[in-house]
Amino acid sequence: MKQQITDLLCAGLARLTADGDWGLDELPVPAVERTKDQTHGDFATNLALVLAKPARTRPRDLAQRLVDVLPDSSLIERVEIAGPGFINFFLAADAYRALIPAILTAGHHYGRSQLGAGRRVQVEFVSANPTGPLHVGHGRGAAYGAAVADLLAAVGYEVHREYYVNDAGRQMDILATSVWLRYLELCGEAINFPSNGYKGDYVWDIAATLHREHADAYRVAAAQVFAGVPPDELPGLDGGDKEDHIDALIAAAKHLLGDNRYRYCFELGLNTILDDIRADLAEFGVEYQEWYSERSLAERGAVNRAIERLRESGHVYEQGGALWFRSTAFGDEKDRVVVRENGQGTYFASDIAYHMDKLERGFERVIDIWGADHHGYIPRVKAALTALGDDASRLDVLLVQFAILYRGGERAQMSTRSGEFVTLRELRKEVGRDAARFFYVMRRCEQHMDFDLDLAKSQSADNPVYYVQYAHARVCSVLRQAADKGIVIDPTPGITNLELLTQDHEQALLRTLARYPEVIELAAIGHEPHLLTTYLRELANDLHTYYNAHQFLVPDANLRDARIKLILAVRQVVRNGLALVGVSAPEAM
RNA sequence: GCCCUCGUAGCUCAGUUGGAUAGAGCAAUCGCCUCCUAAGCGAUAGGUCGUGGGUUCAACUCCCGCCGAGGGCACCA
Numbered sequence: 001m002k003q004q005i006t007d008l009l010c011a012g013l014a015r016l017t018a019d020g021d022w023g024l025d026e027l028p029v030p031a032v033e034r035t036k037d038q039t040h041g042d043f044a045t046n047l048a049l050v051l052a053k054p055a056r057t058r059p060r061d062l063a064q065r066l067v068d069v070l071p072d073s074s075l076i077e078r079v080e081i082a083g084p085g086f087i088n089f090f091l092a093a094d095a096y097r098a099l100i101p102a103i104l105t106a107g108h109h110y111g112r113s114q115l116g117a118g119r120r121v122q123v124e125f126v127s128a129n130p131t132g133p134l135h136v137g138h139g140r141g142a143a144y145g146a147a148v149a150d151l152l153a154a155v156g157y158e159v160h161r162e163y164y165v166n167d168a169g170r171q172m173d174i175l176a177t178s179v180w181l182r183y184l185e186l187c188g189e190a191i192n193f194p195s196n197g198y199k200g201d202y203v204w205d206i207a208a209t210l211h212r213e214h215a216d217a218y219r220v221a222a223a224q225v226f227a228g229v230p231p232d233e234l235p236g237l238d239g240g241d242k243e244d245h246i247d248a249l250i251a252a253a254k255h256l257l258g259d260n261r262y263r264y265c266f267e268l269g270l271n272t273i274l275d276d277i278r279a280d281l282a283e284f285g286v287e288y289q290e291w292y293s294e295r296s297l298a299e300r301g302a303v304n305r306a307i308e309r310l311r312e313s314g315h316v317y318e319q320g321g322a323l324w325f326r327s328t329a330f331g332d333e334k335d336r337v338v339v340r341e342n343g344q345g346t347y348f349a350s351d352i353a354y355h356m357d358k359l360e361r362g363f364e365r366v367i368d369i370w371g372a373d374h375h376g377y378i379p380r381v382k383a384a385l386t387a388l389g390d391d392a393s394r395l396d397v398l399l400v401q402f403a404i405l406y407r408g409g410e411r412a413q414m415s416t417r418s419g420e421f422v423t424l425r426e427l428r429k430e431v432g433r434d435a436a437r438f439f440y441v442m443r444r445c446e447q448h449m450d451f452d453l454d455l456a457k458s459q460s461a462d463n464p465v466y467y468v469q470y471a472h473a474r475v476c477s478v479l480r481q482a483a484d485k486g487i488v489i490d491p492t493p494g495i496t497n498l499e500l501l502t503q504d505h506e507q508a509l510l511r512t513l514a515r516y517p518e519v520i521e522l523a524a525i526g527h528e529p530h531l532l533t534t535y536l537r538e539l540a541n542d543l544h545t546y547y548n549a550h551q552f553l554v555p556d557a558n559l560r561d562a563r564i565k566l567i568l569a570v571r572q573v574v575r576n577g578l579a580l581v582g583v584s585a586p587e588a589m
Numbered sequence: 590g591c592c593c594u595c596g597u598a599g600c601u602c603a604g605u606u607g608g609a610u611a612g613a614g615c616a617a618u619c620g621c622c623u624c625c626u627a628a629g630c631g632a633u634a635g636g637u638c639g640u641g642g643g644u645u646c647a648a649c650u651c652c653c654g655c656c657g658a659g660g661g662c663a664c665c666a
Contacts, residue, residue, distance in 0.1 A: 033605065033608085034605065035609090036604090036605090036608095036609080036610095036611095036612085037609075037610080040609070044608090044609085046607090046608060046647095049608080049646070049647080052646080053646085059646075082609075083608085083609050084608085084609080084646065084647075085646090086608075086609070129666065131666090166666065169665085169666060170665065170666070171665075171666050172666090243665090320664080321664090322664050323664095324664095333591075333592070333662075334662085336663095336664095337663085337664045338664095339664085340664040341664060342664080344664085346663095346664065346665090346666090347665070347666050348666095350666095371660095372593085372594070372659085372660060372661085373660060373661065374661085375592085375593050375594075375660075375661060376592075376593075376660090376661045376662055377661090378593090379592090399593085399594075401594075401595085401659085401660085402659085402660085442601095442602080443601090443602070443603095444602090444603090446594055446595075447594090447595075447602080448594085448595070448658090448659065448660095449601095450600095450601065450602095452601080455601090455615085458628095462614080462615060462616095462628095463628080464614075466628055467614090467628075467629090469628090470626085470628055470629075473626080473628090474625085474626070474628095474629085477625070477626060478625050478626095479625095480625090481625045481626095482625080485625090515605095518605080519605090522605065526605095526606085530602090530603080531603090531605080534602095534603060534604095534613080537613080537614080538613085541613090541630095544629055544630065545629090545630065545631085547625080547629075547630080548621085548627095548629065548630040548631080549630080549631095551624075551625070552625060553625055588626085589626080589628065
């Protein structure tokens with residue numbers, strides 16, 4: 001609809017240009033918008049206001065000239081000039097009614113488009129370190145990332161969803177060592193567990209598996225493990241350095257276990273946790289096309305290749321035994337180390353290689369969804385891509401702010417290390433998948449979010465998830481009632497009888513239904529799924545209002561048929577919209 | 590100190606990228622089931638859009654300065 005009006009305006013502009021006395025070199029694409037107020041019609045354009053100055057005329061005069069030459073269209077009932085020079089379009093009622101058969105015919109395709117034209121987009125999200133279960137902060141990234149990906153797919157992009165698995169590096173060594181130490185405790189060794197180790201119960205579980213499968217085969221006397229290890233940092237006391245302590249323990253584990261047995265602890269920890277994360281996300285309705293291993297990057301030589309490319313283009317230098325990337329040349333605030341003094345590549349080096357690899361895989365756009373605490377990381381990654389000669393603007397980084405959980409007015413703590421966190425799994429168990437998915441995307445991603453557990457759980461009108469789902473169930477319920485009364489519903493999409501839909505509530509509903517494809521497009525292109533949840537609430541409200549004002553199963557068969565067709569269309573759109581945010585559409589509640 | 594994000598009704602948040610009289614939901618008050626699910630609907634009330642300037646036909650929206658909240662500034666990941 002919006003496009004058709006834009007086309008009409010373009011045609012009008014062309015005619016004015018043909019008439020001469022215009023004084024404009026190029027014609028703008030008219031901005032057509034939905035009106036906020038129904039008294040201003042359905043669509044409006046500010047075209048005359050924008051053009052008045054360059055055309056050296058008064059806005060209202062220009063608007064009148066434009067309206068005079070506008071081509072006729074069955075879509076439009078009338079056109080009005082209002083205010084300082086807005087042109088308001090009032091759509092013909094039939095144009096709206098025609099929407100019903102269009103929606104019913106399109107079914108789950110209604111709202112989808114080919115805007116993306118099959119262009120390939122990668123969306124990388126969650127990518128939490130496999131050092132523990134996902135917590136509620138990851139949950140927001142998961143729900144948001146999945147919704148962004150699904151929205152992009154809905155408007156015709158070919159979307160590749162990816163999880164970057166940080167299966168290399170020090171954090172993983174800390175996990176492996178934590179598992180081993182817990183195992184030693186199970187063997188009966190007296191261990192002072194390091195303050196920097198992973199203390200969650202899941203580490204005990206993994207250690208128990210190790211103990212069950214290998215009995216004492218990995219056992220080493222505690223005294224031997226801690227021999228020569230610098231003291232740990234102790235709360236309240238002036239002990240040693242906790243980082244030095246854990247690093248020495250990692251070295252001891254590698255040395256005392258030897259390569260094979262250490263590797264086994266490492267892999268056991270990694271695989272157990274990764275399996276848990278995969279299952280967790282799958283149960284959350286989040287699927288990936290690829291789980292991309294950080295370790296595989298180094299094994300394939302991608303990291304070295306990236307560093308070589310930087311070296312060849314003269315963007316790295318050595319200092320203090322380390323290799324530095326001159327990111328300041330590309331707007332970063334300081335240069336960054338890529339190879340440490342000890343010869344190990346940094347996490348950043350892997351990330352350069354990873355992003356290089358993403359672009360090499362031919363994605364037209366690459367979207368990273370990160371926690372807001374990583375925002376300082378954006379300039380250096382973009383700097384690296386630019387230095388490699390790639391187009392850094394192909395990368396979009398979307399930052400997701402933290403979700404703060406409230407239960408009974410109290411803040412819930414979360415920290416992977418302490419073990420006192422609320423996991424995504426616990427959240428799903430408590431409020432259910434539907435509420436969690438919906439709540440997570442109700443807010444703009446850069447908005448700090450208060451996640452009210454009590455509200456998400458409540459099965460009441462306060463809860464927006466139930467409100468929207470109820471609209472769907474309500475339509476289903478009406479159909480069940482019809483069946484009980486022996487009313488046969490005409491299976492065709494129906495273009496007859498629709499002229500009987502003359503009520504204000506019906507017009508309002510049609511108007512909202514017509515907006516759906518526009519909402520999907522805006523939400524997809526702007527990466528703003530909250531526009532969709534807001535829309536769904538409005539649509540549900542229109543349906544509930546209509547339900548309260550008018551009986552659907554009326555004796556007049558023609559009117560009844562028309563009304564049923566309308567609510568079937570509403571049901572279809574609610575279903576389509578909920579699917580895009582990963583929420584079910586129940587038949588009954 | 591520098592950088593990023595945010596500041597809109599008592600609370601939680603929208604605001605279609607600069608448009609017309611700033612909107613929802615909770616909470617408050619008052620109504621609506623002999624009727625397709627009251628998990629619903631209607632009405633009332635609630636605002637100096639943090640603040641001070643600037644840009645223009647037009648600013649919640651863009652620019653600058655303050656104030657406040659959160660986060661980031663590693664040879665960690």
